[in-house]
Amino acid sequence: MMEAQILQFFQWFWNLFGLWDLLWGFIKPAWPLIWTVIKIVAIIAPLMIGVAYLTLTERKVLGFMQIRPGPNRVGYWGLLQPIVDGVKLLFKEIIIPTGANKFLFIMAPALSLAVALAAWAVVPFGDTLILANVNAGLLYLLSLTSLGVYGIIIAGWSSNSKYSFLGAMRSAAQMVSYELAMGFALVCVLLAAQSLNLGDIVRGQQNGYGLLGWYFIPLFPMFVVYFIAGVAETNRSPFDLSEGESEIVAGFHVEYSGMGFAMFFLAEYANMILIAALATVFFLGGWLPPLDIAPFNKIPGLFWMIGKMFIMLFLFLWFRASFPRYRYDQLMRLGWKVFIPLTLVWVVVVATWMQTPYWLW
Amino acid sequence: MNIEILFYLFAAMTIFAALRVITARNPLHAVLFLVLTFVSCAGIWMLLEAEFLALTLVLVYVGAVMVLFLFVVMMLDINIEQLRHGFLRWLPVGLLLAGLIGVQMVWVLGAPEINAGRYPAVHSADYSNTKELGRLIYTDYVYPFELAAVVLLVAMVAAIALTLRRRRGTRRQDISKQIKVSKKDRLRIVSVPSARAAGAAQNVVESGEHAAD
Numbered sequence: 001m002m003e004a005q006i007l008q009f010f011q012w013f014w015n016l017f018g019l020w021d022l023l024w025g026f027i028k029p030a031w032p033l034i035w036t037v038i039k040i041v042a043i044i045a046p047l048m049i050g051v052a053y054l055t056l057t058e059r060k061v062l063g064f065m066q067i068r069p070g071p072n073r074v075g076y077w078g079l080l081q082p083i084v085d086g087v088k089l090l091f092k093e094i095i096i097p098t099g100a101n102k103f104l105f106i107m108a109p110a111l112s113l114a115v116a117l118a119a120w121a122v123v124p125f126g127d128t129l130i131l132a133n134v135n136a137g138l139l140y141l142l143s144l145t146s147l148g149v150y151g152i153i154i155a156g157w158s159s160n161s162k163y164s165f166l167g168a169m170r171s172a173a174q175m176v177s178y179e180l181a182m183g184f185a186l187v188c189v190l191l192a193a194q195s196l197n198l199g200d201i202v203r204g205q206q207n208g209y210g211l212l213g214w215y216f217i218p219l220f221p222m223f224v225v226y227f228i229a230g231v232a233e234t235n236r237s238p239f240d241l242s243e244g245e246s247e248i249v250a251g252f253h254v255e256y257s258g259m260g261f262a263m264f265f266l267a268e269y270a271n272m273i274l275i276a277a278l279a280t281v282f283f284l285g286g287w288l289p290p291l292d293i294a295p296f297n298k299i300p301g302l303f304w305m306i307g308k309m310f311i312m313l314f315l316f317l318w319f320r321a322s323f324p325r326y327r328y329d330q331l332m333r334l335g336w337k338v339f340i341p342l343t344l345v346w347v348v349v350v351a352t353w354m355q356t357p358y359w360l361w
Numbered sequence: 362m363n364i365e366i367l368f369y370l371f372a373a374m375t376i377f378a379a380l381r382v383i384t385a386r387n388p389l390h391a392v393l394f395l396v397l398t399f400v401s402c403a404g405i406w407m408l409l410e411a412e413f414l415a416l417t418l419v420l421v422y423v424g425a426v427m428v429l430f431l432f433v434v435m436m437l438d439i440n441i442e443q444l445r446h447g448f449l450r451w452l453p454v455g456l457l458l459a460g461l462i463g464v465q466m467v468w469v470l471g472a473p474e475i476n477a478g479r480y481p482a483v484h485s486a487d488y489s490n491t492k493e494l495g496r497l498i499y500t501d502y503v504y505p506f507e508l509a510a511v512v513l514l515v516a517m518v519a520a521i522a523l524t525l526r527r528r529r530g531t532r533r534q535d536i537s538k539q540i541k542v543s544k545k546d547r548l549r550i551v552s553v554p555s556a557r558a559a560g561a562a563q564n565v566v567e568s569g570e571h572a573a574d
Contacts, residue, residue: 104393135489139416146424150396153428157389157435165435172432176425196491333536 051269052082065321092258104158109263112151116270159255167251171242177335182229184343185222202286210291216283230275238323276312374401413491
């Protein structure tokens with residue numbers, strides 16, 4: 001439907017110059033590809049703007065929580081700050097350390113950003129607003145998020161620096177451990193929804209009672225585990241041991257400057273937004289309104305989706321302002337000795353619960 | 362056919378990456394080429410509509426196993442020249458093994474039963490590979506599946522038992538004990554004499570010290 005409208009618009013626009021028929025002859029065979037690229041841009045462009053303003057929001061929120069104003073010099077209320085930061089990073093010199101593995105050193109930031117963006121392909125923003133309606137969407141997400149660690153490890157190793165290497169090692173162990181807990185939490189979700197398709201998972205939470213139908217109620221422990229594991233997977237504070245400014249300077253990206261650093265930064269924030277979107281889809285009913293009555297269900301689903309994502313993102317920032325960094329052994333203990341047993345038990349609980357008539361979801 | 366072009370692309374990538382795994386000079390590059398081999402294999406499986414297997418290959422092998430592999434290779438200081446030592450001596454054995462594997466592959470893949478299913482069957486749009494696979498595993502093949510799971514579990518327990526080494530004299534935290542600690546176990550409140558009296562006493566001591574100088 002939307003495709004036809006956009007085609008019509010192009011037709012109208014190019015007909016102003018009388019070029020439509022000529023152009024369409026060339027475009028027609030490639031149109032499915034062009035349409036996909038348009039959809040990708042429609043996801044990536046707002047995402048990048050979101051990333052830019054998430055950095056500003058983070059600095060403002062941290063500022064207010066620490067009773068200081070945060071950035072307020074560039075533009076009204078500091079609103080141009082992210083753009084200025086971006087321009088600054090763009091013009092900085094890219095320094096490649098002697099002894100670094102040049103090819104991998106340049107590939108690493110690209111790899112981590114590419115993985116962070118590719119995962120967005122299966123995220124549904126509305127009933128039909130989805131780039132690729134894949135049947136095994138949940139599995140695709142799990143496998144792509146597990147690839148994110150390569151960017152970090154390769155960056156840490158190729159920099160040929162001790163601090164980078166320590167950061168990479170920490171990060172690799174941390175991400176591999178928390179992936180398991182995350183996977184088991186999602187097993188509960190797919191048990192409840194009986195589908196791996198993200199759209200079907202959201203539709204499974206629709207039962208006429210609004211937010212009572214969302215999975216965060218029966219799967220509350222899994223919601224908590226998933227979100228905390230998500231914070232650990234994105235290497236955000238209080239699990240930011242791979243950066244650990246006070247111990248290993250900046251961890252895996254010590255040696256990066258300019259755009260190399262900026263790309264790691266973009267990847268980290270895109271991953272944060274992704275985790276927020278996924279928590280929304282899996283546990284908070286995606287695009288569904290919190291109450292299925294008149295004023296709420298008239299508002300477009302995209303609004304609810306973004307609103308819920310915003311709440312989850314705020315939690316990320318709140319965590320960062322509130323908690324001191326974990327010690328490494330405490331981090332490992334939390335992952336292996338608390339989360340994994342808890343999720344394993346809860347998988348069995350949910351599977352049994354679903355066989356009883358008391359399963360209402 | 363688009364699918365065929367994609368297949369040859371992925372196949373060429375797989376073979377190239379696999380060759381580079383054994384020819385790369387840097388062991389870390391070899392591991393990364395192995396990752397590429399897995400990913401392009403997953404691409405081929407995806408073309409066969411086996412999306413569950415393809416994604417699991419990426420999730421398990423690329424996302425977890427190879428990360429640990431990379432971890433180990435990065436930590437070790439491998440001297441590649443030493444590894445190449447005696448290359449010619451072992452070459453005949455290697456060639457023999459390669460030939461054997463090649464003959465086996467030709468036998469298996471050349472069998473008429475295989476040729477019948479060369480192209481994946483056409484399925485309807487709502488066909489779920491994952492669901493079909495799950496159904497087969499938990500009905501027709503439940504015993505082999507459980508057996509494989511038990512073998513893996515045994516291997517896991519054995520690996521931990523072999524490497525677990527209890528050292529004497531290490532200090533460790535007992536988190537539950539730490540949480541259970543209450544104020545009265547740690548903190549003793551003593552009554553301190555009033556500030557003025559204490560200050561006066563301090564002054565006397567200090568002036569005494571000055572006098573001694």
